[in-house]
Amino acid sequence: MKTQYSRRGALSRLGGAIAGLLTLSAARTVKAAVQKVFVASGAPKDYDTTKHKWLMCIDVNKCIGCGLCVEACKKENGVPEGPYFRTWIERYVIPKPEPGSGQTRGETLVDSPNGGMHGFPPTPVPKDQIEHSFFVPKLCNLCEHSPCVQVCPVGATFDAPDGAVLIDPKYCIGCGFCIQACPYGCRFLSPVTKTAEKCTLCYHRITRGLKPACVEICPTQARIFGDLKNAGPDAPIRKFYENNRVSVLKPHLGTEPRLLYAGLDKEVR
């Protein structure tokens, strides 16, 4: 009993090892050489991951819900068509309470048609019945204790030393565990690559000294982006932090997001 199966297991493992020895190591050497030529030339060489700490902040009071950031993100990162978003905008409509109901507010209505990419339809409640209404841009919350990184079985998603939470598309097995573990719904399984995908803070841009596409394109500077390790006293990110009291999403989960919001309402989850 034991032997047959163990022997078979051992043989297949040994076979795998030999196959690995013969094909994979050779393939890897070739691949590494190819990568040295092609990849390295495309990647910025002078970027040192350990000398940066990227941070994004969002000023909800400034967001006008134009959806340019969602569109820019899709274009910049080749995000698949359909319900797949690395960033999106939610609209919150909090109606006035019914007179005499003894409540502070009516039932909150939230929507995000197509991630807010093409703007929003007229509000479901007439203007004079709205107590508060605002837009909330959402993206990866850059958790200090990322539940998604914690659960990845193979080490395909990770906290980069510079603060970005990234996915290795060549290593992800597509199990979807990280998508289940993200409390903020920021990850999706790409129908194209069959791997998990998420906001990378436009890693290919920020390492070249550019801003992330959503930050670049935002017309009202509702998104503030900066490098904590290299931020002078006048850096927008410092100014934002000085001028606002900030909050994070779902603080009770202990994920300690580094994505800070100013002007949130209790209804935002």
Add this chain to the structure above:
Amino acid sequence: MTNEMTNIVVEVLPRFEGYVYPNEASLHPLWGFLIVLYPYITGLVAGAFIMASLVRVFKVRALEPVYRLSLLTSFSFLLCATLPLLFHLGHPERCFEIMMTPHLTSPMAIFGFVYAWYLMAVLLLELWFDYRQDLVEWAKVTPGFKGIIYRAFTVGVTDESPPAVALDMKMGRILSVVGIPSAFLLHGYVGFIFGSIKANPWWGNGLTPIIFILSAIVSGIALCVFNYMVLTWIRRHTVDMRCLDTMAMFLFYALVVDAAVEGLDWLHRGFAAEEGFSVMQIMIREKLFYTLNLGQVTIGTLLPLLLLGPLQLLRRRVPELVRRRMIFSSAVMILIGVLAMRWNVVIGGQLFSKSLRGVMGYKLEFAGVEGWWLGVVLLSLPFIILTVLVKLFLSERLPSSGHIPQDSAAGEG
């Protein structure tokens, strides 16, 4: 639910109510029917093993007739336990990475090792030590291909002296003792894969692993009852009523404990009524109405309790035929009920948005990776393997060593 608004969306199909995060609005839940089968099959493995260890460790002599059958059941299901996982991966060809670079904080990575430990170190070894003497004998008398198989399984160890057989028995017992916590670990760990997800109030719960273990024991015993009765029926044997009654007794008590803990879990959820409770109520009332109330509670718990409970008190007054039918039907109902329970956990946990503001729909399809057809294939595979194993190792034509599994002390002396 604090809101009741339907998304006014042009591009996205209205297959959800309230607000769900845009990434959650895709057509299927991320983990479909295959992932329902994964904890189901793993649970059957653990449960059937616990059933076998009742004989070896707890010395329940009445269950001897099903000892080997339950070990083989456990083994055949264990061989298929990881298949649903493998099929649902986005990149199955990269699955080896889980073993090569296991991320030690991930429940799923550790599961790979727990599984390997259980398969290689516990179940295979226990089977081998239990069968070793028989294999040597069978290898001598069986000609042809089958004989070669038996000979291969002996790994060339042909020692049949009393001390060697005694050692086999002793090792088997040690392995059983190690096996019980391993079985708990195996299935508790499956529960932990879900229980560790704090983002999801339906799953992230300290009781989830415990409930998984308890329902695993229930379903495993039910499967052994089912297999035993089907096997005796196929072989036109008479059912050993002492054995069957004992199995029914253990099934009943395991079910009582399982139902009590699951009830406590719901009591706690309802009483604490934390953030996500309102959305869970919608799930129970609408989305999971049939599978939860009808499948899990009525068919899986209440009816078997009603059938098995009176049998414990009035066993002598119920005729054998009726008893057999009652026990068989409770076993089948429990098997269905536990499958419904896995469905409620896995699918239920994905039918509401993590924004806790909306619920999604789900329609099980026939074809495709997440369709029920593949699920049925994967679920029947262990039974096919079991048939082969029973033909090879529980053959009626071969003499059995007749040693008593739990009686290691006698062999030693």
Add this chain to the structure above:
Amino acid sequence: MRRFKLPPQILRLVLLTLAIVGSYLIARAFLTPASFGEFGWYRGEALVELRSRPPVYAGKQACDECHSDQLQKLAKFEHQTLSCEACHGVSREHADNPDVLPVKLTGSHCIRCHEANPSRPKWFKQIVVRDHYSGKCTECHVPHQPSQTP
């Protein structure tokens, strides 16, 4: 006393275990990517791969190289916070090769931000297009200096 002899079945099992563990370790040595563990529990090479992708949006700095006059003008008026590509569209090709013209956008683009919406913050200038004017936005507003008339 009799010399201790390992029973044959145990001996076989020990050998098998060693073979399995050994082949696992060998497989691991070969199948683990070279740069794995460089910074943490992941492929260090992935960091390089992820940043090697070319950007799509050129960025305001790229525009500044040729159009610094326009940017200086823009900086004095309300639209100073706007990125060029917010209105002119993805212009990387134009930045690489000035012969490729960027996409020109029509007046409907102004409405994308300025159409009145109760969800928009109060400080933000909004119009109800129906009540405002039926002609082109650019008849009264210079896009780069919106408070000025052409």
